Amino acid sequence: MGPASGNGVAVTAPLRVGIVGGGFMAAVHSRAARSTGAVLAGVVASSPERSQQVAAELGIERGFDSLDALIDNVDAVHVCTPNALHAPQALAVLEAGLHVVCEKPLATTVADAERLVHTASGVTAAVPFVYRFHPLVRHARDRIASGESGRVLSIRGSYLQDWMLDEADDNWRVDAAAGGRSRAFADIGSHLIDLIEFVTGDRVTRVASTARTFFGDRAEHQAITTEDAAAVVFETTGGAIGTLLVSQTAPGRKNALTIEIAGSAESIGFEQEQPETLWVGRRTGSLIVPRDADQLSPDAARLCTVPAGHPQGYQDAFNAFVGDVYAAVGGASPDGLPRFDDGLRAVRLTDAVMTASETAAWVDVPAAT
Numbered sequence: 001m002g003p004a005s006g007n008g009v010a011v012t013a014p015l016r017v018g019i020v021g022g023g024f025m026a027a028v029h030s031r032a033a034r035s036t037g038a039v040l041a042g043v044v045a046s047s048p049e050r051s052q053q054v055a056a057e058l059g060i061e062r063g064f065d066s067l068d069a070l071i072d073n074v075d076a077v078h079v080c081t082p083n084a085l086h087a088p089q090a091l092a093v094l095e096a097g098l099h100v101v102c103e104k105p106l107a108t109t110v111a112d113a114e115r116l117v118h119t120a121s122g123v124t125a126a127v128p129f130v131y132r133f134h135p136l137v138r139h140a141r142d143r144i145a146s147g148e149s150g151r152v153l154s155i156r157g158s159y160l161q162d163w164m165l166d167e168a169d170d171n172w173r174v175d176a177a178a179g180g181r182s183r184a185f186a187d188i189g190s191h192l193i194d195l196i197e198f199v200t201g202d203r204v205t206r207v208a209s210t211a212r213t214f215f216g217d218r219a220e221h222q223a224i225t226t227e228d229a230a231a232v233v234f235e236t237t238g239g240a241i242g243t244l245l246v247s248q249t250a251p252g253r254k255n256a257l258t259i260e261i262a263g264s265a266e267s268i269g270f271e272q273e274q275p276e277t278l279w280v281g282r283r284t285g286s287l288i289v290p291r292d293a294d295q296l297s298p299d300a301a302r303l304c305t306v307p308a309g310h311p312q313g314y315q316d317a318f319n320a321f322v323g324d325v326y327a328a329v330g331g332a333s334p335d336g337l338p339r340f341d342d343g344l345r346a347v348r349l350t351d352a353v354m355t356a357s358e359t360a361a362w363v364d365v366p367a368a369t
Helices: 024-035 048-058 067-071 083-095 110-119 135-146 184-200 314-329 340-359
Strands: 016-020 039-044 076-079 099-102 152-160 204-212 229-236 241-247 256-263 267-271 277-281 287-290
Touching: 016 024, 016 067, 024 039, 024 048, 024 076, 024 314, 039 048, 039 067, 067 083, 076 083, 076 314, 083 099, 083 110, 099 314, 110 340, 135 184, 135 256, 135 267, 135 277, 152 184, 152 229, 184 204, 184 229, 184 241, 184 256, 184 340, 204 340, 229 340
Parallel strands: 016 039, 016 076, 076 099, 152 241
Antiparallel strands: 152 256, 204 229, 229 241, 256 267, 267 277, 277 287
């Protein structure tokens, strides 16, 4: 296997990639892998028949009957299955000495996530916190890191969706046995808090929270314990304070991830549904920064794959993430690549948020891995 290259440049010797899972995320991962020039060598879904069906639908070489059979025929595996399967499947890939991309949450318990981090030695192991790969997110990060925004004072973040708005709406994620202790925060809050820590370069040190399950019974699941929404107050190592609101029951909101960071010199605001602009707020002279490579920091500019005025979005960010993963497989060290220790960090933060809600008390977040 030859070295890989990021951002849509073909690998020298095509990386042979396998996918575990057959749903929406498997399709997203397959498109991203194909954009790098990798070979989609195999897929394993919920049954041998389903594996064959997904292989045909996604243009993958072969549907396999088992993960073990897939592992024997690929260089890297993307795990895109329900949450409870992430840890055992990713562990099997790691123990076979293969590179792995595992959907978040990395695991449904801190202990399982820690085991994966400890096992991921000598291979590339990444988690798709792909919102890091919007060019203007990198530009925001660089403004803060350079000191241009001043000292970070406060942070406001939200991630709102409406796909679980009604009692009739249902999904495997509501079942704690399949999805884990947390639903809304583990699913989308993890993206939000990862993005905040990534952009600010700061760490959340303690949290207080409240969570709500608005529908205890849904179409196919009863006595549901996983949350529909959560509200969080937090403090950071650098002394900033912040709030988060996460909900899957917000009418009209599809994937409304928003962060606003107030520094002592300027505020920075990013909206994932409007990723072509970055708001820079000042007491006088606020401005809108466009996604234009000529106006951005070098790390942001490298992620601009089309000229300004031609929109980039979610799949472009995902493609850039996978390109950087494969570049790491080839020996590069891409800046900002979310690895398994970042996945563990998100699991620890989710665990702290849920414990804070259950105990109605502030909960300290363990330090970095």
